[in-house]
Amino acid sequence: MTGRQTALWIINAALLISVAALTVLGGVQLLIKGRPAPVALADQPDLRQAVTEAAATNTARILTYSADTIEQDIAAGLAVTTGDFAEYYKNFTETAVIPAAKQKNVKTTATVPHAGVISIDNPDTATVLVFVNQVVSSTDNPQPNQQGSSARVGIHKVDGQWRIASFDPQ
Incomplete structure (x- = not known):
């Protein structure tokens, strides 16, 4: 070659x-x-439904109270919170909400007509945008007054239950 x-x-x-x-x-x-x-995760319909329902239900629970049943209402709200937000909620309601509600006979009823997932970071952590309607009355304003707002709600699954870990009004 x-x-x-x-x-x-x-x-x-x-x-x-x-x-x-x-x-x-x-x-x-x-x-x-x-x-x-x-x-x-955010595309799984069952998980999306679970987090939106939990955020909506728990938001209504922490924002609904009446002067007549304030201690029970706040305890029910505290039961659906976790972490630093639970501590904040407890302190805020004890120092501001309960005294004001008793003094002015405040009654507020919150509903969440719409909620949507912002993100689902893992199967136990999500962020949801909730739209809140509140009807408030008191001795100063006995005529019920409706107010609308929104909040970014961080929820975590603790012992199988979704709980509010952060609540940021928008």
Whole structure:
């Protein structure tokens, strides 16, 4: 074999090896990228429904109270909170809400007509935007007054129950 034939043989072998390597690489990529993507947590309808219902129900619970039953109402609200927010809620209601409610005979009823998931970080942590309607009356304003607002509610699953971990009015 001459030098020229040897060079051509080496070039042909290199091209053949390159084509084979690219074919194998393409096949591997097809296998890896051809698999369906896992369903994102926020796209799971049961989880979305659970977090929106929990955020709506618990928001109504922490914002609804009456002077006649204030201690029970606040205890019910505290039962659906967790972490730093539970401590804040307890302190705020003891120092501001309970005294004002008793002094001015305040009654407030909250409902959440709409709620939507902002994010679901993992199966036990989510953030929900809630739209709140509150009807408030007191001795100063005996005629019920309706107010609307919204809040960003962070919820965490604790012992199998969704609880409010943060509450940020918008």
